[in-house]
Ligand code: SF4
């Protein structure tokens with residue numbers, strides 16, 4: 001099939017415990033009924049404010065945490081049903097790049113050791129072959145192999161993210177889930193790392209899920225973009241379409257907030273007001289109704305269904321019927 005990954009009805013609830021009584025007093029619906037697919041070779045951007053469930057989604061896809069409900073299918077194999085042993089194998093094919101490479105790189109290990117580790121875990125190659133691949137990979141991400149003996153603190157933030165990318169590439173994965181990979185970097189460095197990610201995507205035939213909190217960052221790397229709010233995807237469309245014809249009031253508000261130097265991007269003048277409500281106590285009806293400037297009576301009581309308008313998905317009562 002043309003799909004690498006298919007997600008259906010994915011949910012994750014975290015219990016809220018009352019510390020004194022030790023009883024569960026409620027739950028946080030961190031991910032609430034997500035369905036989407038990722039095609040081979042494409043980049044799906046997932047955007048939302050912090051707390052919208054986008055990082056939880058990434059961790060669910062890797063099965064670093066267990067889903068409460070739903071199905072994750074990778075190349076016709078159901079990740080949500082795999083045994084530990086099957087999971088270990090599939091993790092060669094799915095790798096993650098994290099927001100803070102410094103926190104994810106062991107400070108006491110040399111770069112060589114850090115990059116070799118995934119190969120040892122997955123029993124790939126001889127010692128010599130592993131060394132060779134470490135050096136190749138350092139060159140591919142734009143760092144000389146002379147750096148192999150150095151330690152994470154000896155590198156800049158941008159270089160450390162290159163190392164994080166090299167580590168993700170070591171097992172020659174098919175899918176990379178990048179969780180805010182450039183958010184901690186200066187704008188000028190962001191562009192370099194994004195360009196590197198684009199180059200290696202072609203070279204290694206990678207598929208990306210690219211998670212970010214702002215629509216500006218994912219614009220040039222994504223083929224399609226989904227917007228999340230309080231655990232749900234509220235809009236998903238081809239990248240070009242989304243930036244020119246955003247439909248959901250939340251997406252429009254996000255677009256007004258982000259400076260995008262591109263005359264083709266339709267700018268809206270809808271300020272995003274108020275805080276995101278707590279996921280432990282989400283508003284009734286449309287979860288965005290407490291911040292929406294276009295809300296109607298129905299929005300407070302009835303949750304909008306996904307509408308598919310020529311492949312442009314939107315969940316908002318403005319587009320019903
Ligand atoms: Fe706004 Fe109603 Fe649409 Fe929700 S469903 S985004 S409250 S108009």
Ligand code: MG
Pocket residue numbers: 050054055
């Ligand atoms: Mg996050």
